[in-house]
Amino acid sequence: MEVGRLPISASQRGKLISAGYTTLSSLSSLSPSDLALGAQTAWDMLHEDEMFPRITTSCLDLDNVLGGGINCKEVTEIGGVPGIGKTQLGIQLAVNVQIPVDYGGLGAKAIYIDTEGSFMVERVLQIAEACIEDMTECNGLLRKDFQAGQLKMHPNNILENIFYFRVCSYTEQIALTNYLDKFISEHKDVKVVIVDSVTFHFRQDFDDMALRTRLLSGIALKLMKLAKEHGLAVVLLNQVTTKYIEGSFQLTLALGDSWSHSCTNRVILYWNGNERYAYIDKSPSLRSASAPYSVTSKGIRNSASNCKRIRMM
Amino acid sequence: MAPLKYLEQEYPILDSNFRNFCATHGIFSEQQSTSERLKQGITQVLSIIDGQHQPWLNGMELLEDAQLNKHVLSTGCEGIDLLLQGGLRMGQLTELVGASSSGKTQVCLLATSNVAKKHMDGVVYLDTGNSFSPQRVIDFIRQNPDPAIDQAKHRILQKVMNRILCHSVFDIFTMFDVLHQLEVNLRSQMQKGDCQVRLLIVDSISSLVTPILGGGGSQGHALMTSAGFLLKKLAHEHNLVVLVTNHTVGGEGGISKPALGESWKSIPHVRLRLSHDQGSSIYNVSVLKHPSMASGKAARFTIYD
Numbered sequence: 001m002e003v004g005r006l007p008i009s010a011s012q013r014g015k016l017i018s019a020g021y022t023t024l025s026s027l028s029s030l031s032p033s034d035l036a037l038g039a040q041t042a043w044d045m046l047h048e049d050e051m052f053p054r055i056t057t058s059c060l061d062l063d064n065v066l067g068g069g070i071n072c073k074e075v076t077e078i079g080g081v082p083g084i085g086k087t088q089l090g091i092q093l094a095v096n097v098q099i100p101v102d103y104g105g106l107g108a109k110a111i112y113i114d115t116e117g118s119f120m121v122e123r124v125l126q127i128a129e130a131c132i133e134d135m136t137e138c139n140g141l142l143r144k145d146f147q148a149g150q151l152k153m154h155p156n157n158i159l160e161n162i163f164y165f166r167v168c169s170y171t172e173q174i175a176l177t178n179y180l181d182k183f184i185s186e187h188k189d190v191k192v193v194i195v196d197s198v199t200f201h202f203r204q205d206f207d208d209m210a211l212r213t214r215l216l217s218g219i220a221l222k223l224m225k226l227a228k229e230h231g232l233a234v235v236l237l238n239q240v241t242t243k244y245i246e247g248s249f250q251l252t253l254a255l256g257d258s259w260s261h262s263c264t265n266r267v268i269l270y271w272n273g274n275e276r277y278a279y280i281d282k283s284p285s286l287r288s289a290s291a292p293y294s295v296t297s298k299g300i301r302n303s304a305s306n307c308k309r310i311r312m313m
Numbered sequence: 314m315a316p317l318k319y320l321e322q323e324y325p326i327l328d329s330n331f332r333n334f335c336a337t338h339g340i341f342s343e344q345q346s347t348s349e350r351l352k353q354g355i356t357q358v359l360s361i362i363d364g365q366h367q368p369w370l371n372g373m374e375l376l377e378d379a380q381l382n383k384h385v386l387s388t389g390c391e392g393i394d395l396l397l398q399g400g401l402r403m404g405q406l407t408e409l410v411g412a413s414s415s416g417k418t419q420v421c422l423l424a425t426s427n428v429a430k431k432h433m434d435g436v437v438y439l440d441t442g443n444s445f446s447p448q449r450v451i452d453f454i455r456q457n458p459d460p461a462i463d464q465a466k467h468r469i470l471q472k473v474m475n476r477i478l479c480h481s482v483f484d485i486f487t488m489f490d491v492l493h494q495l496e497v498n499l500r501s502q503m504q505k506g507d508c509q510v511r512l513l514i515v516d517s518i519s520s521l522v523t524p525i526l527g528g529g530g531s532q533g534h535a536l537m538t539s540a541g542f543l544l545k546k547l548a549h550e551h552n553l554v555v556l557v558t559n560h561t562v563g564g565e566g567g568i569s570k571p572a573l574g575e576s577w578k579s580i581p582h583v584r585l586r587l588s589h590d591q592g593s594s595i596y597n598v599s600v601l602k603h604p605s606m607a608s609g610k611a612a613r614f615t616i617y618d
Contacts, residue, residue, distance in 0.1 A: 045447045214527060260412075
């Protein structure tokens with residue numbers, strides 16, 4: 001039966017037809033929340049959240065403060081001084097998103113947008129091999145009823161599932177952000193987009209600061225939309241700069257005040273003595289806490305120090 | 314009861330052409346019974362024209378409207394309620410300004426949970442940064458345990474959560490669409506279930522306006538001010554509390570100031586500035602602008618985890 005014949009008001013009919021529903025059969029499989037064109041009740045959102053698992057960072061302490069890992073449908077900004085391990089964390093997430101569902105992962109693919117040229121394929125291979133080793137170990141320890149060799153993943157498979165883009169200017173970065181929607185519609189199993197680093201091309205040679213603010217807020221909104229519509233996690237890696245606040249120079253994340261509002265969560269990586277720590281700076285639902293982590297040849301792992309308790313702020 | 318031609322001196326528009334037109338329709342003087350139907354038609358047209366704008370109200374009617382309809386909604390946070398002499402007022406646009414991580418979204422979520430649970434009214438939440446956290450709303454709902462709620466917990470929680478409607482908007486035109494649709498729904502009184510929308514939150518309006526503000530054109534300013542007017546109109550006509558959040562930018566001498574510039578300053582009725590001492594759960598709120606309170610009044614409040 002045609003939608004045009006349904007006994008509903010003309011404006012509602014028009015909306016259904018313009019959204020593409022022309023026959024009754026196309027409507028029958030939808031739930032009311034789909035038809036509300038973007039609106040959801042909080043109850044539905046709560047249950048939807050339970051369907052989206054989080055991406056582990058391979059460091060238990062860090063996962064704990066993050067509430068299980070990096071959340072899908074949100075934009076997480078990770079910032080820190082050079083050498084703290086931002087790229088390492090980015091690569092670890094690109095590998096961990098591919099962990100099969102049986103092992104508690106998402107079994108999905110990753111997009112890695114490189115603006116600085118710091119993506120080293122050899123390192124990705126190393127981390128991928130370590131990840132597979134860990135999974136086989138887990139296979140051996142816990143799933144004795146499975147046959148050995150059940151895990152058919154090879155490091156090359158992991159490399160195949162990371163889509164790599166290299167951008168060399170801010171216009172390319174904006175163009176790529178606009179193109180991502182189409183790309184992800186064609187590759188529906190991408191569940192994480194990592195941008196390393198989002199600030200690089202906007203820091204040099206920018207005369208018009210007002211233009212920069214507008215472009216950056218535009219990019220932030222597009223990434224938010226991408227995260228929400230496709231149900232994926234967006235991870236933005238950011239650099240730090242010094243700022244003159246209240247009489248002294250302090251380290252803050254780059255790109256200014258207005259950029260700091262363009263992410264859902266923010267994690268700041270810092271040095272504490274010889275240890276690397278991660279601190280939750282901004283989150284709508286997690287409390288502020290910091291956790292130690294370390295960068296090893298296998299990737300990001302738990303800190304090897306004695307005091308492993310999470311410090312609550 | 315004068316014939317039309319004697320009215321020409323006072324009303325030059327009633328010239329001979331007009332009188333000829335009236336003559337062809339059988340109208341010769343001001344009051345004529347044969348033109349009853351025409352008169353009714355003209356009265357109808359005039360009332361339609363009058364309906365296009367808000368009715369003229371005098372002071373007494375405004376006071377009555379304020380006393381009957383424009384009540385105060387508690388935010389669920391004692392510190393803010395005390396500062397605002399009761400809470401957020403219906404019919405007013407309240408703005409929360411603050412640096413990143415100063416508690417704006419937390420106050421919005423707290424107000425949402427309070428309105429849905431205690432006042433049992435509907436909430437519409439426009440989220441631009443994927444920051445609406447249903448889990449956090451549940452935490453707030455569970456914070457003040459109500460003996461009535463404990464008994465039929467799950468069902469009541471579902472009812473409360475179903476009163477909160479969340480839209481994700483990522484550009485200003487989508488926000489206009491959503492607000493116009495809300496206006497149509499409120500006007501035709503199509504309420505979802507049994508609850509009436511009482512709280513409208515836009516978190517944050519500055520992320521929608523910043524990409525279009527400036528750059529030589531005035532379209533950004535025009536969109537921003539018309540968004541502000543639409544929100545105030547919704548607040549006044551349908552007795553809603555409208556809450557928006559704004560961020561801060563660097564100003565003169567390194568002191569931060571609210572974003573969106575000078576033209577936005579006069580649009581909200583109430584402007585509150587939030588800040589947060591890092592590492593503690595104590596927040597500061599101060600009044601930047603209020604129609605009936607001096608600016609500069611400040612208070613502290615805590616939001617528990």
